[in-house]
Amino acid sequence: MKPVKLRLKSVPKDAILCFVTQRNERIRLPYFLDYYRRAGVGHFLFVDNDSDDGSGEYLAGQPDVSLWRTTTSYKAARFGMDWLNWLLFRYGTGHWCLTVDPDEFLVYPHCDTRPLQALVDWMDNSGVKSFPAMLLDVYPEGRIGDQPYHEGQNPMEIARYFDAANYMIHKNGRHGNLWIQGGPRARAFFGRNPELAPALNKVPLIRWERQYAYISSTHMALPRTLNLVYDENGGERISGVLLHAKFLSTFITKSSEEMERGEHYANSQEYRAYNAVLHNDMVLHTPESRLYEDWRQLQDLGLISQGNWP
Amino acid sequence: MTGPVRLGVVFLCHNELDVAASMVRVWHDGGAAVAIHVDSRANEVNYQTMRQSLADLTDIVWVDRRRCEWGMFSMVGATQAAATALLDRFEDVTHVLVASGSCLPLRPVAELCDYLRRHPRVDFIESVSAQDVGWTMGGPNIERFERYFPVSWRKRRRLFDWLVEMQRKLRIRRTMPRGLVPHLGSQWWCLTRQTLDAILHDQRRSEFDRFFRYCWIPDESYFQTLARRHSTRIESRSLTLSKFDFQGRPYTFYGDHADMLSLSRCFVARKIWPGARELLSRFPEDLGAEGQRDEPDPGRIDRLIAATVARRTLGRPGLYMQSRFPLKDRENGKTAGPYALLQGFTDLFPDFEAWLQARVDADVHGHLFARESVEFAGRPRIGPxxxxxxxxxxDYDPYGFLTSLIRITDRMQVFQYGPRDLQALNWFMVTDPNATIRVITGAWVVPLMHSDMPFDDVRHIAARLQRTELSQLKVLRSVWVKADVEIWELSDFVARPAATLQRVVRDLTPGTWPLYDQYPQLRDLDQLGRFLQRLRNAGLQPRLMGDFPATRSEQEWNV
Known part of the structure; x- marks a missing residue:
């Protein structure tokens, strides 16, 4: 991993940092950066995994982005986590750090009226060290290729639907985290073997300390107290979601490519499942799908909670 | 006495000095004299910037900076110093209010002065006797006065806890100075000059200060206790709106609370998030003449906070999610709403589901827990x-399946059940007050009787189903039952099916009293007695069906 463009000198001590790995996501980047700039991210730290679509050049030209580039294997770097853990260790300490993919959009309680800084200030004052936000897959109404996505567009204009109540939760004894599976991917591709469905639980926002580390993407972190983001006595703690706008027109080409590269988790099993269905034009929408409105809707449905933040 | 009122403000701040400076300006421009104490830990450059930015103000006094530790006596010391400076410097000050950099005046300072003028000689200081439980959130009450608390709770938590524990073990108890009755309350008070003067110049002040030096969080008890000694009239409430969570941490207000704060008609609110520009630019807000004499009424904010506390401590019943995953028996409600489990009915009435659906205000499902399918009402490809x-x-997460279904649907959920179905939730449902459970024991035998499977297989299945239902009945008859359970033996039920069905319907939809128009088609039970006898003859003792005569005629011997 080599630095391409570093602009970290000018970053204030209390800035919220955003850590991302990306590969050939040029078309998604403008909206992604815009979304998190508006939320209040102070600086982006990108690892570009050997892109050839101009995304590296685009990122290097952004005033609030520091860029590293690597040509080594995503899989060998434990799906990018080794790269990000290193950057978090080196630059994240003392900051609130948000680690997301280019197709993940954080929604937290009051995000329509309060910036991310208000959330992290509140967590600082409340002694909360990590913020959970499970993946909430969003998808379009028809076949996923029907509405082409264009650069700069809000992906949630196309992928507007989500699953409200089919989430399966197990407690992971070793790391203390909840293992959440479900949503459209589980029901459409893993109905008969739900244990193989992709994990949705994530802890993407952490007040970083030098001894911290992510294990297995941002699904789990060490030490295990970072994963204990849920209340066991009946009360609700604060939580949000990452709207996961994976299922856009860009997905079809992407998934064939990813399957061939075989660079993803569990031998790209997830992508294999998609491809089996893709030939019949994937439709994830059902009569039971919900149209996404705002964070209050998600709270009413019990997907997120304000916890103790009125 | 209704003479002129001049407000003095003891202003304490330690960070966000730029916001604090603008607050000082608000107080000052409203006509108040301000004594400012800046914690000595605050950045020196920021402090100088603040001083410069306020250099044009005439009626302010800067108090010597000292180090303020949360929960320690230094907070009282700073307040004493600032109050003394205020009273010495401004002889016309009649009332003194304590505020901080995160206290926002919601109404014009003049309205507050007018309010004080209309309540002459009243000290607005929350002051609750520490002997009566209830003021503090998440901390000791009277013990605050009875032990020594020499170290900071925030910084040296373990030493703090150890010291408290040791004093409890050694039974070290301090006695209050003679004549003082311990009182607690918010440190954001507003005292008259007379009372404050009397407290500051009390002949025994050094004795009191020595005592309070080792109390815990003396800023919530020093003035509250001493005001009782000197005040002629205490109004035990704070003019500053301040809300605490269940752990005693203050809640913060943001821009989206602006309307609620405005409606509360409180004079001052805290804490304000320093980034909430909307609040800083909107308040203090002058609603004109008709709003001038409004009494503070924070009802809506009280409700908001009560809802937040309830959500954080109790949560929503029947919700299992990423930030609420209660341990067994700590759920505060295992499920979100009522539901019913009907066992044995579909075995007797093939068309039971449709029949019931037409008679109850509920979603009537088939066997939701059938081994080979999930029979949602209407058999959709995807469920609610x-x-x-x-x-x-x-089966991967049956608890999540049931609780999600109940939570996501609007009506009561009714489903069929039996020993052929997944049994994983028996304990869960039986211990849930939301569950209504109606069981006809032994009814599972009827479909077996009508099947054309070889008798040997039938016997094996019957043995398995009977074992399953017997262990289920053990659960249903345990002492931990919270559900509404009724159980009939098959023979009792078929003796008077119409009346029993009517009761089942009535229990599911209270208030409706259906005529027994027609009850659904009952399966042919003529041969049941003989069939049970055949099972007996094959060595299986049927125990759940009740009495059916083994023989009724000579012909039956040949069945």
């Missing part, structure tokens, strides 16, 4: 809330 209809998905 996009729940999968694959039994493998349901």
């Amino acid at each position: 809330g996009a729940i999968s209809t694959h039994p493998e998905s349901r």
Whole structure:
């Protein structure tokens, strides 16, 4: 991993940092950066995994982005986590750090009226060290290729639907985290073997300390107290979601490519499942799908909670 | 006495000095004299910037900076110093209010002065006797006065806890100075000059200060206790709106609370998030002449806070999610709403589901927990809330399956059940007050009787189903039952099916008293007695069906 463009000198001590790995996501980047700039991210730290679509050049030209580039294997770097853990260790300490993919959009309680800084200030004052936000897959109404996505567009204009109540939760004894599976991917591709469905639980926002580390993407972190983001006595703690706008027109080409590269988790099993269905034009929408409105809707449905933040 | 009122403000701040400076300006421009104490830990450059930015103000006094530690006596010391400076410097000050950099005046300072003028000689200081439980959130009450608290709770938590524990063990108890009755309350008070003067110049002040030096959080008890000694009239409430969570941490207000704060008609609110520009630019807000004499009424904010506390401590019943995953028996409600489990009915009435659906205000499902399918009402390809209809998905997290279904649907959920179905939730449902459970024991034998399977297989299945239902009945008859359970033996039920069905319907939809128009088609039970006898003859003792005569005629011997 080599630095391409570093602009970290000018970053204030209390800035919220955003850590991302990306590969050939040029078309998604403008909206992604815009979304998190508006939320209040102070600086982006990108690892570009050997892109050839101009995304590296685009990122290097952004005033609030520091860029590293690597040509080594995503899989060998434990799906990018080794790269990000290193950057978090080196630059994240003392900051609130948000680690997301280019197709993940954080929604937290009051995000329509309060910036991310208000959330992290509140967590600082409340002694909360990590913020959970499970993946909430969003998808379009028809076949996923029907509405082409264009650069700069809000992906949630196309992928507007989500699953409200089919989430399966197990407690992971070793790391203390909840293992959440479900949503459209589980029901459409893993109905008969739900244990193989992709994990949705994530802890993407952490007040970083030098001894911290992510294990297995941002699904789990060490030490295990970072994963204990849920209340066991009946009360609700604060939580949000990452709207996961994976299922856009860009997905079809992407998934064939990813399957061939075989660079993803569990031998790209997830992508294999998609491809089996893709030939019949994937439709994830059902009569039971919900149209996404705002964070209050998600709270009413019990997907997120304000916890103790009125 | 209704003479002129001049407000003095003891202003304490330690960070966000730029916001604090603008607050000082608000107080000052409203006509108040301000004594400013800046914690000595605050950045020196920021402090100088603040001083410069306020250099044009005439009626302010800067108090010597000292180090303020949360919960320690230094907070009282700073307040004493600032109050003394205020009273010495401004002889016309009649009332003194304590505020901080995160206290926002919601109404014009003149309205507050007018309010004080209309309540002459009243000290607005929350002051609750520490002997009566209830003021503090998440901390000791009277013990605050009875032990020594020499170290900071925030910084040296373990030493703090150890010291408290040791004093409890050694039974070290301090006695209050003679004549003082311990009182607690918010440190954001507003005292008259007379009372404050009397407290500051009390002949025994050094004795009191020595005592309070080792109390815990003396800023919530020093003035509250001493005001009782000197005040002629205490109004035990704070003019500053301040809310605490269940752990005693103050809640913060943001821009989206602006309307609620405005409606509260409180004079001052805290804490304000320093980034909430909307609040800083909107308040203090002058609603004109008709709003001038409004009494503070924070009802809506009280409700908001009560809802927040309830959500954080109790949560929503029947909700299992990423930030609420209660341990067994700590759920505060295992499920979100009422539901009913009917066992044995579909075995007797093939068309039971449709019959019942027409008679109750509920979603009537088939066997939701059938081994090979998930029979949602209407048999859709995908269930309510996009729940999968694959039994493998349901069995992977059956608790989530049931609780999600109940939470996502609007009506009561009714489903069929039996010993052929997944049994994993028996304990869960039986211990849930939301569950209504109606069981006809032994009814599972009827479909077996009508099947054309070889008798040997039938016997094996009957043995298995009977074992399952017997262990289920053990659960249903345990002492931990919270559900509404009724159980009939098959023979009792078929003796008077219409009346029993009517009761079942009535229990599911209270208030409706259906005529027994027609009860659904009952399966042919003529041969049941003989069939049970055949099972007996094959060595299986049927124990759940009740009495059916083994023989009724000579012909039956040949069945």
